[in-house]
Amino acid sequence: MAERPDPYVKRSAGDIIRADDWNEAQIQAREALASHDHGGGNGTPIPREGIREKAIDGSRIDPGASVTLQNLEVRGSLKLSTHDLATQINDILTSLGNALGRSGGAIQGSLSISERLTLGSERPPSSRLQLGNLTTIDAGSRNEAWTNLGSNAYYDGTWKRIDSGKAGVNLHMNPDADGQEFRFLRVEADGSNLRNVATLGSKICAITEASLGIGTSAPAGRLDVRGAIHAGGSDLYFTETTHRHTGFGNRTGYAALENDGGDYNALMILGRSTGGPLGRVVKIWDNVFIAGNLGTHGYSPTPKTPGWSGGIHTYDIEAEATIWARNNVQTGNRDLAENFDTVEELEAGDVVSLDPDRSGMRRSRRSEDPLVLGVVSSQPGLLLGADPARRIPRPGEYPVALSGRVPCKVSGENGPIRRGDLLTSASLPGHAMRAGAAPVGTTIGKALDAFDGEQGLIDIFVFLR
Numbered sequence: 078m079a080e081r082p083d084p085y086v087k088r089s090a091g092d093i094i095r096a097d098d099w100n101e102a103q104i105q106a107r108e109a110l111a112s113h114d115h116g117g118g119n120g121t122p123i124p125r126e127g128i129r130e131k132a133i134d135g136s137r138i139d140p141g142a143s144v145t146l147q148n149l150e151v152r153g154s155l156k157l158s159t160h161d162l163a164t165q166i167n168d169i170l171t172s173l174g175n176a177l178g179r180s181g182g183a184i185q186g187s188l189s190i191s192e193r194l195t196l197g198s199e200r201p202p203s204s205r206l207q208l209g210n211l212t213t214i215d216a217g218s219r220n221e222a223w224t225n226l227g228s229n230a231y232y233d234g235t236w237k238r239i240d241s242g243k244a245g246v247n248l249h250m251n252p253d254a255d256g257q258e259f260r261f262l263r264v265e266a267d268g269s270n271l272r273n274v275a276t277l278g279s280k281i282c283a284i285t286e287a288s289l290g291i292g293t294s295a296p297a298g299r300l301d302v303r304g305a306i307h308a309g310g311s312d313l314y315f316t317e318t319t320h321r322h323t324g325f326g327n328r329t330g331y332a333a334l335e336n337d338g339g340d341y342n343a344l345m346i347l348g349r350s351t352g353g354p355l356g357r358v359v360k361i362w363d364n365v366f367i368a369g370n371l372g373t374h375g376y377s378p379t380p381k382t383p384g385w386s387g388g389i390h391t392y393d394i395e396a397e398a399t400i401w402a403r404n405n406v407q408t409g410n411r412d413l414a415e416n417f418d419t420v421e422e423l424e425a426g427d428v429v430s431l432d433p434d435r436s437g438m439r440r441s442r443r444s445e446d447p448l449v450l451g452v453v454s455s456q457p458g459l460l461l462g463a464d465p466a467r468r469i470p471r472p473g474e475y476p477v478a479l480s481g482r483v484p485c486k487v488s489g490e491n492g493p494i495r496r497g498d499l500l501t502s503a504s505l506p507g508h509a510m511r512a513g514a515a516p517v518g519t520t521i522g523k524a525l526d527a528f529d530g531e532q533g534l535i536d537i538f539v540f541l542r
Contacts, residue, residue, distance in 0.1 A: 203239050204231040211239055223251040230264055236271055238264065256280020297325075315344065326350065332357075408458035412481030412539060416462035416474050417450070423475050425455035426486045426534055427507035428521060438477070440507035444491075445519045449502045451539055452485045452509075452521065454478040478539045482525065485509055485537045493529040500524055500537060508532065517542070 156162065193202035197209045204213035204227075213231040217223040225231060229238050230245030238245045247262045254260070259277040264270065276283045290296030292303030315336030322341060326333025329352040335345040348357035370387035372378035380387040394400075420437040423429065430441040430448040441449050454476045461479075487494060488503040491510040501519045503510035512520050520542040526535035 200239075203237070204233070207239075211243075213239070222253055223249065225249050230262065236262070236264065238268070241268065242266060254278065332359075406459070410456045410458035412454050412457055412478040412483045413459045414454040414457035414461065414476035414478045414481075416460065417477050419473050419475055422473075423453050424507075425453050426484045427453045428486065428502050428509050429453060429475075429477060429507070430502065437473070441502035442504070442506050444502060444504045444510065445512075445515045446502040447516065447518055449519055449521055449541075451477045451479060451541060452483050452537070454483050479541075480539055482536055482538055484534050485522070485539075487524075487528050487533055487535055487537075489529065489531050494524050494527060494535070496524055496527050498524045505532070509537070 193205055193207070195202040195207045198207065200207070200210060204215040204225075206214040208214070211229045213225070213227045215225045215227075215231055215233070225247055227247035228245060229240055229243050230247040231237060231239070232247070232249075236247075244266045245264045249260045249262060250258060251260075252258055257276050257278040257280065260273045261275040261277075263272065263274050272285070274284070274286050276285075288296040288299050288301065290301045290303075293301055315334075317336060317338075319338050320336055321339035322335055322337045322345060325331070326335070326347045327350055329350055331347075332349045333345070333347040335347065337343060337345050346359060348359035350357055370378035370380070371389045371391075373389070373391040374393075376390045376392065378387065378390055380390060400406075417429075418437045419429075420432050420435060420439050423440065428441045429438045429450050429452070430446045431437075431450060432439045433448060438450060457476045457478070458481065460476055485500070486508045487500070488505045488508040488510050490503055490505065491513060494500070494511050499512040499515070499520050500509040500522050501512040501515040502508075502521065509521060511524075518541075520540075522537040522539040522541075524535060524537050526537075528535050
């Protein structure tokens, strides 16, 4: 410790100090403080105004000393070596304030922020760039070429939300995502069901939840196209196996294709609806190849006849031209008949002859009648002369069997009829009898059943000879 000077007025413990000694001691102390140079010795006194301003002459601070200050006010230059630090700091703060505090214009040069930035909100940012309270913009590292644009949804290693009480959505963009460059993500307000609701890419485009409308802002189905659809070199698959017929295509002017897994259990082609019962129309302009069987008019395509391989199972068939069969034509009924006009009402099984006086036919009225034609058929297997476009059927028209098996009215006036007997017209109107030695042109057929009585009905095989 440095050598200390003697006291101004030396006193011992318990002594009483005189007033003039006390005053002199104060004067000496103030003079000593004014002349103190912080170097361990006496120096040039600091002006009293400096003491009042709590100022210290910096030139007298020991260059090797460490100084701790609570506040530092620089009224001149603050230099580090030859650099005027105060001026440079002031210039930087002024430039930054002008750049960030302006209401328009552009920032000249580059601005680099290594962490996160919020614009339009006082909240701490959750992503690289946060706009307002919920909008986020983020990107991957140099080796991860992804970019995210989100509303209350962002990614920092895991998917998170800014506001945990709201749903979030995010557009995730990644050119290295194996053909799924754009993915639209959604998370619900309770944080559940994080999923991609849509994907757009060079390999995959998918909408997993919403309905898609093309040409409409209100799609009525998963895909609603108001216009033409052009598809080249592609297949059309219906993969919903539990779909049930909705009736949506029943609206007037609508048509539909449906894969029904309910009551119909079939692919349904519903033609353009006219609004009436069964008022649908399907037109096919080109060739149609059917690998299986065809059932129409409500009939199953499965053939009813055992041993048949199938084809068309329907009710009536109309042809405007020729019907040709490579093998044969089979019918359930057993005769060939042709429609003829009559001059009177007839019944099935009547033997008929030409009317000798006018056009048409009538029941035969004489035995071995040379004008005999045949027998009125009950249900022809093949009917000729039945073209409704050429002649409208009327009550006076009946089918006459030309060949085949038909029921026939018979009489026993020429004796009992045995199976195989030839038959001709009888005198009883509309009946046949055993022919015997009948003249040529009067035989109408051969009995297939025996008969021994006055009048009856048996099956005969018709042929005119």
